[in-house]
Amino acid sequence: MKVLIINGPNLNLLGRREPGVYGSASMQECLERLYSAYPGVEIEYFQSNHEGALIDRLHEVGFDSDYKGVVLNAGAYTHTSLALADAIAAIETPVVEVHISNVHAREEIRHRSMISGVCRGVIAGFGLDSYRLGVEAVIGLR
């Protein structure tokens, strides 16, 4: 079983970016924890700062039944991208939306998600553990 984790813009800076909001651990540390917690799951990772590249990756895996699902942190594109929402709606592979911070406890502009309605569910506010919860959610999907 494959699970793809996709991170959007600025999430390549995890560990260095606003540590008070996003913590001081890197995505690599997060992935290593996931690889050892889920040895039977092929966890793939993709990050891009470019909207189109995120959409292309969704299209690539979106009709491949080897992928049980996608854990997507779209970063700020969450709040702006109708194109990303359309891509998620277009594909067959289920997508779980995740956020490190509790977006609902932050600025109002972060309260709106363009993608929640086309995702299978939303996880927000658990720090990097949001990714583990996202993987758990994908594994449990029917």
Ligand code: DQA
């Ligand atoms: C984020 C929340 C977004 O509002 C923000 O633009 C991000 C990260 C999160 O994981 O908490 O880049 O998706």
